[in-house]
Amino acid sequence: xxxxxxxxxxxxxxxxxxxxxxxxxxxxxxxxxxxxxxxxxxxxxxxxxxxxxxxxxxxxxxxxxxxxxxxxxxxxxxxxxxxxxxxxxxxxxxxxxxxxxxxxxxxxxxxxxxxxxxxxxxxxxxxxxxxxxxxxxxxxxxxxxxxxxxxxxxxxxxxxxxxxxxxxxxxxxxxxxxxxxxxxxxxxxxxxxxxxxxxxxxxxxxxxxxxxxxxxxxxxxxxxxxxxxxxxxxxxxxxxxxxxxxxxxxxxxxxxxxxxxxxxxxxxxxxxxxxxxxxxxxxx
DNA sequence: GCGATCCTGGCC
DNA sequence: GGCCAGGATCGC
Numbered sequence: 001x002x003x004x005x006x007x008x009x010x011x012x013x014x015x016x017x018x019x020x021x022x023x024x025x026x027x028x029x030x031x032x033x034x035x036x037x038x039x040x041x042x043x044x045x046x047x048x049x050x051x052x053x054x055x056x057x058x059x060x061x062x063x064x065x066x067x068x069x070x071x072x073x074x075x076x077x078x079x080x081x082x083x084x085x086x087x088x089x090x091x092x093x094x095x096x097x098x099x100x101x102x103x104x105x106x107x108x109x110x111x112x113x114x115x116x117x118x119x120x121x122x123x124x125x126x127x128x129x130x131x132x133x134x135x136x137x138x139x140x141x142x143x144x145x146x147x148x149x150x151x152x153x154x155x156x157x158x159x160x161x162x163x164x165x166x167x168x169x170x171x172x173x174x175x176x177x178x179x180x181x182x183x184x185x186x187x188x189x190x191x192x193x194x195x196x197x198x199x200x201x202x203x204x205x206x207x208x209x210x211x212x213x214x215x216x217x218x219x220x221x222x223x224x225x226x227x228x229x230x231x232x233x234x235x236x237x238x239x240x241x242x243x244x245x246x247x248x249x250x251x252x253x254x255x256x257x258x259x260x261x262x263x264x265x266x267x268x269x270x271x272x273x274x275x276x277x278x279x280x281x282x283x284x
Numbered sequence: 285g286c287g288a289t290c291c292t293g294g295c296c
Numbered sequence: 297g298g299c300c301a302g303g304a305t306c307g308c
């Protein structure tokens with residue numbers, strides 16, 4: 001039972017990553033004493049020894065987020081970049097704590113507090129950057145603007161969308177190079193809010209409809225952050241608190257039921273090996 | 285653009 | 297045992 005309570009899963013999209021970031025802000029300003037890596041840590045283009053020696057003794061200036069990446073910015077613009085993949089999670093402890101199974105990284109600060117990164121499936125990644133704008137990190141450099149970034153204007157978005165006429169709208173939303181931050185849940189919810197069929201191709205979609213889609217995505221992500229993320233299975237933020245966004249999902253996971261607002265029946269289809277939930281009555 | 289693939293764990 | 301899972305990359 002105890003194991004069950006403490007063993008949680010966390011498969012994050014932009015709002016869950018943002019809420020994790022917000023919940024960890026108290027570590028800003030702390031100095032890193034030590035990094036401990038597991039042999040299976042999902043390192044991307046960096047050696048464990050380099051990782052350990054790079055950060056030791058550096059002050060953590062700022063915790064940032066870009067799309068679904070958390071960025072620990074240390075002094076001298078040296079950054080540790082974490083992607084949580086499907087099963088990654090971060091957890092803060094005020095003092096030494098027993099590591100959960102699949103803990104791949106521990107950040108241990110001078111005041112004794114720690115942050116643990118665990119990831120059962122290891123779809124996540126740990127990487128580095130030595131540039132202020134992270135342009136030396138290919139994972140970040142190839143991303144489109146975040147959907148909730150005020151700099152993502154409709155004009156920019158439309159141009160990016162029109163480069164992929166044959167893409168269906170669901171795949172469009174999940175493509176992080178066009179615009180970043182949406183995952184399977186928020187993509188389904190955005191399409192619902194925009195009243196658009198996930199199977200519709202970009203070339204069949206009017207400018208006006210793409211505008212609605214962008215607005216819907218911004219709205220859904222904002223709500224997700226406000227509600228502390230989706231704790232549908234067991235998402236917890238860095239302090240172990242649940243979000244309540246699952247109580248606002250209109251279509252995701254509701255196959256065979258009505259939409260949350262009761263406007264119609266929800267269907268499930270599979271697109272690119274991912275489930276898509278939508279309401280055919282409303283989404284055209 | 286699409287399908288296979290990387291992994292572990294929970295649930296039926 | 298088989299299927300499913302909040303992600304992203306790689307090769308065709």
